Amino acid sequence: MLSILSTVLTFLALILIPCLFISRRLSVPLISFTNIRRLINVAASQCDEEEESGTSGKKEKQERLPNHVAIILDGNRRWAKKRGQSTEEGHEAGSRKVIKIAMDLFTLGTKTVSLFAFSTENWGRPEDEVKYLMSMFEKVLKSEIPYFQRHEVKVSVIGNRTNISESLLGSIREVEEGTMSYKDRHLIVAIDYSGRFDILQACKNIAKKAKNGLIQVEDIDENLIDKELMTSCSEFPNPDLLIRTSGEQRISNFYLWQSAYTELYFPNVLWPDFDKAEYLKTLTWYQQRERRFGRRV
Numbered sequence: 001m002l003s004i005l006s007t008v009l010t011f012l013a014l015i016l017i018p019c020l021f022i023s024r025r026l027s028v029p030l031i032s033f034t035n036i037r038r039l040i041n042v043a044a045s046q047c048d049e050e051e052e053s054g055t056s057g058k059k060e061k062q063e064r065l066p067n068h069v070a071i072i073l074d075g076n077r078r079w080a081k082k083r084g085q086s087t088e089e090g091h092e093a094g095s096r097k098v099i100k101i102a103m104d105l106f107t108l109g110t111k112t113v114s115l116f117a118f119s120t121e122n123w124g125r126p127e128d129e130v131k132y133l134m135s136m137f138e139k140v141l142k143s144e145i146p147y148f149q150r151h152e153v154k155v156s157v158i159g160n161r162t163n164i165s166e167s168l169l170g171s172i173r174e175v176e177e178g179t180m181s182y183k184d185r186h187l188i189v190a191i192d193y194s195g196r197f198d199i200l201q202a203c204k205n206i207a208k209k210a211k212n213g214l215i216q217v218e219d220i221d222e223n224l225i226d227k228e229l230m231t232s233c234s235e236f237p238n239p240d241l242l243i244r245t246s247g248e249q250r251i252s253n254f255y256l257w258q259s260a261y262t263e264l265y266f267p268n269v270l271w272p273d274f275d276k277a278e279y280l281k282t283l284t285w286y287q288q289r290e291r292r293f294g295r296r297v
């Protein structure tokens with residue numbers, strides 16, 4: 001009798017204590033079996049990542065956690081309208097979510113998070129809204145520098161800088177310089193960015209190098225283009241997973257070259273309502289996808 005009891009107690013200690021520990025670390029409530037299953041999946045893939053990868057089985061498990069997640073932040077305006085609030089309040093609510101979700105993603109093992117904050121096409125929005133968004137970027141980037149430093153998040157801003165105001169450029173430089181030494185967590189913010197713009201500027205750089213005799217036409221290959229794209233600032237330039245909130249199913253000129261093999265996910269949730277539970281759902285969906293990279297299609 002005593003030995004059965006001690007077996008049961010040992011079993012509980014071996015299973016429950018690590019579970020509670022992991023749950024505390026990931027700050028996910030241990031409320032349901034599905035959550036426990038997710039936790040075990042996530043923990044297993046995190047352990048795998050810490051080991052040297054050897055067998056192909058391990059490699060496959062590794063692929064189930066996205067290294068790079070790109071997000072098209074959509075639905076702030078609709079969210080505000082539904083509540084009878086102003087567009088600005090919608091963007092404000094959306095911006096409060098951004099840093100929180102990015103941190104959740106990092107905690108769950110993602111290394112690079114890209115945010116499509118302002119597209120080249122967004123210049124066509126009402127002047128007041130554009131002005132508001134620009135001053136919001138300036139404020140958020142600047143005020144969050146101590147937070148990024150505390151959590152060791154490297155921040156890079158990509159996009160066309162020619163039409164960006166001096167004061168926003170100042171904040172961009174400040175946040176980039178203040179966080180450039182960090183390696184494990186990388187936040188990429190796309191402002192006045194578009195996929196076509198990125199490919200265009202890469203072409204121009206390559207043409208200049210060819211004209212100056214630095215490279216030959218025969219040297220131009222996919223690798224070289226990868227290096228000239230603005231995402232070359234990341235260790236993982238191509239997103240494994242792209243999320244666009246609010247139910248719209250378009251890439252809208254975000255990463256074009258980089259999304260060739262990306263899993264695309266379109267949750268029917270407006271951006272300010274996207275939370276960690278939604279991301280866990282996304283992750284479960286992602287882990288069930290067989291990542292073929294076009295090989296067996």
Ligand SMILES: *[C@@H]1O[C@H](CO)[C@@H](O)[C@H](O)[C@H]1NC(C)=O
Nearest residue numbers: 120123124127130163164165
């Ligand atoms: C440059 O920015 C201004 C607002 O600051 C905007 O009205 C204009 O459309 C932008 N120009 C281009 C070419 O994007």
Ligand SMILES: *[C@@H]1O[C@H](CO)[C@@H](O)[C@H](O)[C@H]1NC(C)=O
Nearest residue numbers: 160161162163197200201204
């Ligand atoms: C960058 O923006 C400027 C001004 O908005 C524009 O004239 C220029 O063509 C853009 N560059 C590229 C490569 O699209």
